[in-house]
Amino acid sequence: MIKDYSKHYNDLSKLMKEMGERIPATMEGFNKLHKAGSGEGELSSKTKELIALGIAISVRCDGCIAFHVHDALISGASSDEIMETIGVAILMGGGPALMYGCEAMEALNQFVVLEN
Secondary structure: OOOOHHHHHHHHHHHHHHHHHHOHHHHHHHHHHHHHHHOOOOOOHHHHHHHHHHHHHHOOOHHHHHHHHHHHHHOOOOHHHHHHHHHHHHHHHHHHHHHHHHHHHHHHHHHHHHHO
16 A cells, blocks of 8 residues: 555645634635535536546645545545546546546545445
8 A cells, every 4th residue: 555545635634624724814725626616517516526646646646645535535526527527537637647547546445445
């Protein structure tokens, strides 16, 4: 196992809660932006989570990968849809995206095991 993505997700969630207590205006603004950007619209929440995952892979953000794999599953994405998203990210990001695509696949494997 490369990382424990469930633990990473939970640790970051706690840190973001603390961040909300220490800089509430910033976190309130971010939370509003997140809600507006990820909610249902012309694109489904699932589609938006898959897009966010592709971007997370291409910008090499471990925490973003943990959150968007988790949230893509919650929004109804299948493992196959997530794997295809990883493939598109690799297409667009080359070798570095391949490395972070592996991280995303590991996160998917871990979160799927937790669901069962």
